[in-house]
Amino acid sequence: MKLPKNFGPAGFGGMMQQMQSAMAKAQSLEAELENERFAIDKGQIKALFDGTGKLLSIKIDPEIVDPEDVEALEDLIVGAIRSGFDQATELRNARVQGILPNLPDIPGL
Secondary structure (H helix, E strand, O other): OOOOOOOOHHHHHHHHHHHHHHHHHHHHHHHHHHHOEEEEEOOOEEEEEEOOOOEEEEEEOHHHOOOOOHHHHHHHHHHHHHHHHHHHHHHHHHHHHHHOOOOOOOOOO
16 A cells, blocks of 8 residues: 555654644634624524524514514525525635645545
8 A cells, every 4th residue: 555645754743743733723713713703694684603603693674574474584584594504614614624734635534
């Protein structure tokens, strides 16, 4: 089996340092994401999320509240929450890529 580039005895120490650095950054990533805030504005529905995807607040324009059409309101709320979660997922993925860009591709990991 051929080992990945820089995986021999000489490159292993450097790779271990990179992995330790990546682990330290990953541990602080969650706290950083919790401090991120972003707003989703769907017109009559506005929501505030943190970077982990946690819904912090939601505001609903009273004019769209129609007791005869609750389903439309539910759809708007679901859309706002889905958008916030998607944006948080994109943020997390981008941050993780920033932590791990130089690690060698190790088969099976």
